[in-house]
Amino acid sequence: MNSPSALSSGRSIAKKVIGTPSVGPLLVLLAFGVIFSLTNPRFLATQNLSIILQQTVIIGTLAIGQTLIILTAGIDLAVGAICVLGTILAGKLANSGYDPVLAMALAVLACTAAGVAAGGLIAGLRLPPFIVTLGILGIITAALRLISAGGAFSVTDAFLGWTGNTIRLNGFILTYGVIIMLLLYGLIWFLLNQTQWGRHVYAVGNNPEAARLVGIPVGRLLLSVYVLAAFIYGIAAWLALGRIPNADPNALQTANLDSITAVVIGGTSLFGGRGGLLGTLIGALIVGVLRNGLTLAGIDPLWQDLITGILVIVAVALDQLTRGKR
Amino acid sequence: MSSLRISTDVRSGTVARSTAAGLVIFGTAFAVTGHASADEVIVGLVTKTEVNPFFVKMRQAAEEEAKAKGVKLIARAGKFDGDNEGQVTAIEDLISAGAKGILVTPNNSTGMLGVIKKAREAGVLVIALDTATDPADAVDATFATDNFQAGVQQGAYARKALGDKKPVLAMLDGTPGGTVDTFRHNGYLKGFGLAEGDPAIAGSAITNGAQDKGQVGMENLLSKNGDINAVYTINEPAAAGAYAALKSFGKEADVMLTSIDGGCAGVRNVKAGQIAATVMQFPYKMAANGVDAVVEYAASGKKPSGFVNTGSFLITDKPIAGIDSKDTEWGLKNCWGD
Amino acid sequence: MAAAASGAPVVTAPAGVILEARNLVKRYGHVTALDGVDFELRSGEILAVVGDNGAGKSSLIKALTGALIPDSGEILLDGQPVHFKGPLDARKLGIETVYQDLAVAAALDISSNLFLGRERRRPGFLGNVLRMLDKKGMRAEAERSMADLKFHLPSIGSAVESLSGGQRQGVAVARAALFAKKLAIMDEPTAALGVRETGQVLDLIRAIRQRGLPVVLISHNMPNVFEIADRIHIMRLGRRAAVVSPKTHTMADVVAIMTGAAKVEEPASSGLRASITT
Ligand SMILES: Nc1ncnc2c1ncn2[C@@H]1O[C@H](COP(=O)(O)OP(=O)(O)OP(=O)(O)O)[C@@H](O)[C@H]1O
Ligand SMILES: [Mg+2]
Numbered sequence: 001m002n003s004p005s006a007l008s009s010g011r012s013i014a015k016k017v018i019g020t021p022s023v024g025p026l027l028v029l030l031a032f033g034v035i036f037s038l039t040n041p042r043f044l045a046t047q048n049l050s051i052i053l054q055q056t057v058i059i060g061t062l063a064i065g066q067t068l069i070i071l072t073a074g075i076d077l078a079v080g081a082i083c084v085l086g087t088i089l090a091g092k093l094a095n096s097g098y099d100p101v102l103a104m105a106l107a108v109l110a111c112t113a114a115g116v117a118a119g120g121l122i123a124g125l126r127l128p129p130f131i132v133t134l135g136i137l138g139i140i141t142a143a144l145r146l147i148s149a150g151g152a153f154s155v156t157d158a159f160l161g162w163t164g165n166t167i168r169l170n171g172f173i174l175t176y177g178v179i180i181m182l183l184l185y186g187l188i189w190f191l192l193n194q195t196q197w198g199r200h201v202y203a204v205g206n207n208p209e210a211a212r213l214v215g216i217p218v219g220r221l222l223l224s225v226y227v228l229a230a231f232i233y234g235i236a237a238w239l240a241l242g243r244i245p246n247a248d249p250n251a252l253q254t255a256n257l258d259s260i261t262a263v264v265i266g267g268t269s270l271f272g273g274r275g276g277l278l279g280t281l282i283g284a285l286i287v288g289v290l291r292n293g294l295t296l297a298g299i300d301p302l303w304q305d306l307i308t309g310i311l312v313i314v315a316v317a318l319d320q321l322t323r324g325k326r
Numbered sequence: 327m328s329s330l331r332i333s334t335d336v337r338s339g340t341v342a343r344s345t346a347a348g349l350v351i352f353g354t355a356f357a358v359t360g361h362a363s364a365d366e367v368i369v370g371l372v373t374k375t376e377v378n379p380f381f382v383k384m385r386q387a388a389e390e391e392a393k394a395k396g397v398k399l400i401a402r403a404g405k406f407d408g409d410n411e412g413q414v415t416a417i418e419d420l421i422s423a424g425a426k427g428i429l430v431t432p433n434n435s436t437g438m439l440g441v442i443k444k445a446r447e448a449g450v451l452v453i454a455l456d457t458a459t460d461p462a463d464a465v466d467a468t469f470a471t472d473n474f475q476a477g478v479q480q481g482a483y484a485r486k487a488l489g490d491k492k493p494v495l496a497m498l499d500g501t502p503g504g505t506v507d508t509f510r511h512n513g514y515l516k517g518f519g520l521a522e523g524d525p526a527i528a529g530s531a532i533t534n535g536a537q538d539k540g541q542v543g544m545e546n547l548l549s550k551n552g553d554i555n556a557v558y559t560i561n562e563p564a565a566a567g568a569y570a571a572l573k574s575f576g577k578e579a580d581v582m583l584t585s586i587d588g589g590c591a592g593v594r595n596v597k598a599g600q601i602a603a604t605v606m607q608f609p610y611k612m613a614a615n616g617v618d619a620v621v622e623y624a625a626s627g628k629k630p631s632g633f634v635n636t637g638s639f640l641i642t643d644k645p646i647a648g649i650d651s652k653d654t655e656w657g658l659k660n661c662w663g664d
Numbered sequence: 665m666a667a668a669a670s671g672a673p674v675v676t677a678p679a680g681v682i683l684e685a686r687n688l689v690k691r692y693g694h695v696t697a698l699d700g701v702d703f704e705l706r707s708g709e710i711l712a713v714v715g716d717n718g719a720g721k722s723s724l725i726k727a728l729t730g731a732l733i734p735d736s737g738e739i740l741l742d743g744q745p746v747h748f749k750g751p752l753d754a755r756k757l758g759i760e761t762v763y764q765d766l767a768v769a770a771a772l773d774i775s776s777n778l779f780l781g782r783e784r785r786r787p788g789f790l791g792n793v794l795r796m797l798d799k800k801g802m803r804a805e806a807e808r809s810m811a812d813l814k815f816h817l818p819s820i821g822s823a824v825e826s827l828s829g830g831q832r833q834g835v836a837v838a839r840a841a842l843f844a845k846k847l848a849i850m851d852e853p854t855a856a857l858g859v860r861e862t863g864q865v866l867d868l869i870r871a872i873r874q875r876g877l878p879v880v881l882i883s884h885n886m887p888n889v890f891e892i893a894d895r896i897h898i899m900r901l902g903r904r905a906a907v908v909s910p911k912t913h914t915m916a917d918v919v920a921i922m923t924g925a926a927k928v929e930e931p932a933s934s935g936l937r938a939s940i941t942t
Pocket of ligand 2: 723
């Protein structure tokens with residue numbers, strides 16, 4: 001290896017790292033980490049860190065699907081509702097004697113069907129995602145209240161709660177749910193960054209007309225994105241039951257905004273075609289770290305909403321600025 | 327090439343700025359709140375939401391009591407009714423923060439069981455406020471209104487106030503199946519002296535404790551049976567709705583309308599004569615007693631246990647002999663909300 | 665013959681017809697973009713398509729490349745009728761297009777844009793089953809082809825949005841050059857270019873012809889057209905007004921036909937010369 005090329009490749013790696021959109025969010029996350037560990041030494045306790053990870057499981061998983069959809073310049077307001085659909089169905093079926101594995105599979109299938117409906121309307125009829133998912137949010141929410149007569153119920157089945165089990169790694173406690181979430185991040189990252197499908201997701205989000213002209217089947221791609229996202233929400237339902245063994249039609253009402261927040265703070269553009277999954281994971285962690293850290297410091301968590309709000313605006317302004325520069 | 331550098335600069339510049347913004351805000355907040363020293367007793371309070379005046383009162387009372395006792399209160403809440411995840415997260419954070427005791431008004435009587443167990447295993451005293459868990463002994467103790475007793479107070483007053491009239495009763499329930507609902511409903515019937523299913527019960531409606539639904543429910547019941555002369559309500563907003571319906575039917579003077587809660591708006595309605603009587607509960611007592619219990623536990627290791635009734639008082643300006651009550655003047659001094 | 669029916673003079677070229685269209689009609693509501701236009705591209709030629717703004721040039725080439733579906737009319741490739749359902753159908757038959765709005769995903773890098781819609785996949789399991797991209801292979805190929813075309817670009821990995829307008833057009837032209845197997849169609853590929861870059865694109869078009877492929881060039885730049893075209897297809901009001909040869913007609917003649925200042929006379933035969941009365 002001759003040194004100039006080694007040098008230049010080193011430099012290009014450095015440039016790549018700085019140019020990667022998730023570096024900004026990562027710096028913010030580290031900054032909060034430093035501040036909180038200075039204010040309360042308990043923050044860095046392995047137990048606390050593992051708790052933050054566990055707390056990120058539901059929104060963090062939902063945000064994977066939300067990222068896919070936002071990358072296509074769409075938006076999903078029904079994330080939470082679809083996930084709750086999964087918890088209620090799985091719980092009801094298992095409680096009424098179905099095999100729990102079958103119950104969970106049917107629940108995930110039902111979630112996926114909601115994605116087929118959303119994607120079909122958006123890709124087939126060219127309806128705006130905002131309106132379609134708003135409609136689906138309303139329909140599912142109402143249907144769930146009807147099914148469950150407004151009430152929450154506990155779900156004690158061992159398989160449905162399986163993702164809440166833990167393993168220990170050097171004193172660091174991981175739930176199976178955390179591991180499944182991280183695996184999902186890895187898998188979808190791979191799809192987005194290493195496969196043809198992922199490349200097309202970015203192309204369709206960035207310039208749908210160009211994507212059509214070069215022969216990308218835009219409608220089919222959009223459908224696949226909404227279906228995959230809804231499937232992930234179904235998995236999130238399983239993870240949610242592991243975290244709280246309880247199905248509540250009123251749960252996760254703010255999951256749509258919370259997941260969008262994680263995506264935006266993570267540096268993905270609401271205009272589509274820019275950003276990535278790594279940023280979303282960091283974005284979800286930023287929100288979790290902020291809330292946990294402020295509580296540990298004894299500061300009113302309303303500050304969390306305030307700082308999160310500022311971060312969202314900064315992230316969007318930054319996106320607008322860099323897009324304007326180009 | 328140069329354009330790449332520009333975009334990079336913009337990006338890192340903004341990151342630096344946003345980090346700085348975070349630091350400034352954080353610093354300000356920190357200066358206001360001050361440092362938590364290592365041996366300071368921390369009391370956590372987790373309410374259902376931040377907005378309901380009942381919980382606002384609870385939080386204010388807890389803050390005052392904590393200040394008076396020299397302990398630190400960290401208050402958290404769910405974002406909306408049904409935010410189990412938010413409450414679980416809050417309890418986890420409070421355990422991490424080293425709270426000595428946690429006071430919680432569970433959103434859902436079963437949703438919180440796992441994390442409560444975790445807290446108690448970590449040596450944290452857990453007290454349920456206002457709403458019991460299911461099973462009730464999942465927590466160390468419950469400080470709440472005895473809702474059955476409160477229902478009895480309402481029912482007994484209504485029955486006596488009716489005098490010799492043959493009762494025709496309408497029941498404006500909250501949410502079917504809710505524990506508080508069931509207790510109040512059954513208590514009322516006991517105090518009124520009726521069994522469930524008695525023909526004197528003209529009908530019932532679901533209000534979710536909301537004024538608009540209370541009004542619609544009352545209208546429907548009055549259309550069904552014009553002879554209704556007694557109305558049970560789950561809370562004061564439902565009663566306000568019922569009053570509006572009664573008035574539109576011209577029946578407000580002939581019907582014995584009673585309620586439960588003790589919110590200031592409700593007490594004012596009693597004073598104005600719209601509601602005959604209401605049963606007041608005491609969120610500030612629940613909170614203050616809860617803080618005291620944690621302080622005691624920190625000092626001596628003594629834990630409270632079981633159900634601790636924080637009491638309920640009948641508030642009316644038309645007292646009836648043989649039934650304990652306070653007038654609205656007292657009620658307005660002790661009510662919650664505004 | 666189709667050409668005779670449209671009443672326009674036609675310059676005959678020696679070789680066979682590669683792409684032909686007859687009586688294409690396309691309406692957008694009340695606007696008739698194509699009003700029964702005919703088209704003929706012969707093997708090995710450079711055919712310029714000229715016309716005023718809104719004459720229907722872009723609509724014509726979109727119809728020829730499957731980007732829009734005409735209301736009526738027929739398209740023949742090598743004498744066989746074809747029905748493109750979308751741009752992919754045309755691309756699969758070796759027809760490459762540089763659209764007027766370039767059709768690039770600006771946030772993606774140059775290499776991604778060159779291969780957009782037909783990415784190379786890794787060999788074996790990784791590509792066939794996991795559908796993994798061969799990023800390295802595509803990059804190397806992109807570097808090579810951009811070097812062949814002598815287009816000066818910062819780096820194959822930079823986003824297209826960081827390029828100048830001319831460089832972006834270079835990317836779109838290079839994409840067509842890289843993949844054209846049958847013919848290439850370019851809608852105003854030199855519109856935003858300086859003199860030097862325009863020269864490069866014209867060289868590129870000649871290079872494509874050198875490979876034996878015919879090229880359709882839409883341009884408003886008459887000197888360019890006369891420098892490079894073998895025949896000139898003149899559009900007016902959604903129809904083909906005439907096809908002339910730069911050897912026999914002047915720029916003024918072409919402009920006159922284009923604007924309707926000159927009437928095209930019915931030719932006695934498909935002679936080399938269209939007669940013009942001004
Ligand atoms: N998508 C569309 N919707 C409605 N009308 C259209 C559309 N595309 C083109 N037209 C109309 O069709 C006519 C022909 O347009 P076209 O783009 O083909 O012209 P052109 O010759 O390429 O013009 P230019 O030189 O400006 O590129 C114009 O009147 C235009 O307004
Ligand atoms: Mg055009």
